[in-house]
Amino acid sequence: MLKLYYLQGACPLVPHVALHWTKADFEAVRLERGEQKSPAFLALNPQGTVPLLTDGDWTLSQNIAILDDYFIRVEQDKGVQAALKEQGLVG
Numbered sequence: 035m036l037k038l039y040y041l042q043g044a045c046p047l048v049p050h051v052a053l054h055w056t057k058a059d060f061e062a063v064r065l066e067r068g069e070q071k072s073p074a075f076l077a078l079n080p081q082g083t084v085p086l087l088t089d090g091d092w093t094l095s096q097n098i099a100i101l102d103d104y105f106i107r108v109e110q111d112k113g114v115q116a117a118l119k120e121q122g123l124v125g
């Protein structure tokens with residue numbers, strides 16, 4: 035299952051909104067301030083930053099990379115426009 039690690043009020047809001055709007059099956063994992071530098075999180079992302087998207091052992095950081103990767107997945111599935119249209123977000 036996809037997991038998006040985030041800090042409240044920070045830039046992971048961008049992929050968080052994208053995943054939510056397209057009804058992705060994902061879990062949002064909220065970190066406490068400073069937790070991004072914990073050994074457990076550094077084992078997932080040595081950069082110690084969020085956002086981090088994981089899917090099993092697969093990990094991806096950086097907002098733009100996550101958006102690119104995710105929307106490629108959606109596009110291959112049913113298409114971003116169709117996903118947003120379902121939500122009534124585009125005409």
Ligand SMILES: N[C@@H](CCC(=O)N[C@@H](CS)C(=O)NCC(=O)O)C(=O)O
Nearest residue numbers: 044045070082083084085096097098
């Ligand atoms: N260029 C990165 C920026 C990552 C970044 O700086 N994330 C911030 C939150 S917006 C962060 O994790 N800050 C906590 C820290 O650096 O310890 C991206 O677009 O994902």
